[in-house]
Amino acid sequence: MKAKKEEDIKTYGSKDFRDKFLESENTVEHFFKSNSEHFFCLRIEDINQLKYPVPPSKHICYTLLFITSGIHKLKIGFEEYTTKANEMVLVPAGQIYSIDFMSKKITGIICQFHQDILIGKYGNREMLNDFDFLKVWGNPNVTFQKQEAGFISNLLNRLLIEYTETGGTNLDIIQPYLIALLFEINKNAVKTNKSLTAATTLTTKFKELIYLHIKTQHQVSYYASVLNVTPNHLNKSVKSVTGKSPTKWIDETILLEAKYLLYQTNLTINEIAIQVGHYDQSYFSRIFKKHEGVTPIEYRKMIDKS
Missing domain, CATH: 2.60.120.280 (Regulatory protein AraC)
Structure with a gap:
């Protein structure tokens, strides 16, 4: 187990670098x-x-x-x-x-x-x-x-x-x-328009839900069920308002959380995958590379070199 942990640290990025960053008074959390x-x-x-x-x-x-x-x-x-x-x-x-x-x-x-x-x-x-x-x-x-x-x-x-x-x-x-x-x-401040279209209102509620449940719920059908609409209706509404499908919103939110964890923590890739609701590390890595062009390991190495 100890050898595996040391291998994870070596593979997934420079732990010394990340520890130094996280403990530094120059990090934004200090302020x-x-x-x-x-x-x-x-x-x-x-x-x-x-x-x-x-x-x-x-x-x-x-x-x-x-x-x-x-x-x-x-x-x-x-x-x-x-x-x-x-x-x-x-x-x-x-x-x-x-x-x-x-x-x-x-x-x-x-x-x-x-x-x-x-x-x-x-x-x-x-x-x-x-x-x-x-x-x-x-x-x-x-x-x-x-x-x-x-x-x-x-x-x-x-x-x-x-x-x-x-x-x-x-x-x-x-x-x-x-x-x-x-x-x-x-x-x-710019106030919410009280005469918003039904599609805009539905999209706003969808955004709130993925913000709350992104670590555990990745299916459009789940959000559609909570919002009492069909997946097809949710897809049309969100896409008409934002130009992106619900699936795209879900994927981007998962990736944003993953990139935050890759930079700001010493968690291994497997631990980060679990944090964002993917219990299969290899699947998580494939999804990450599909959207970012690099694997989570490569992304972390790029960070450590910057």
Whole structure:
């Protein structure tokens, strides 16, 4: 067993390299945690020593970046978003993202919070349902006019001061300011069209479901059953709205999760295959190569050389 483990490490990539990366203060996880693991707020320019591009990452918290100058490019899932002055981009909790570019002279504030921080004296977890921009299917880019940008900046700077002085432990201050911030963002965010077509509504529900069940459910028939439609109807609806079939969405989501695990963990290829719901490693490797052009082993080696 020990010999097999050593062989896995040698075959699947440089463990020393990956350990060094995961333990390094240069990794994005170092910044995206507070002592309480519920809240933090920092100036973007203070963390601009990160190396780019930042590989696929995800967190249990919601993350927002408000840009006051410069350019920031972030990929959330499969979509890329470019954010500039007086704009904000928000990453839903648990969503995989990567940072492609951040200009050297960028300024702004990055804030991260766990949904539990809204529970208590002034709020509750259900409040998050009011904010489409925090949903997996929502529009994460928000643009502010000059006056509204000033409001956002004031709220974030107050949170920044509180985090700097207390480390994010004084919820009597943080919670109401954070709630005010979310509602201020909501005034400017693109709202969900209440007169959406049936196909768009069905597609949105499908996206939410694959996000929740991708590690265990890979069949279109499963999602169609949960949504009370036929697989054929689900296929036509999703394809008409997104240009991609449900099968394509499922495959791409599996691959995105796999690439995240290949970079951010020391799991073997077999362990990663199981994590994404494939208990046959050889089948998983074939599927991965079909879509990426290289095997998971080759992909990890490419990462370790970069």
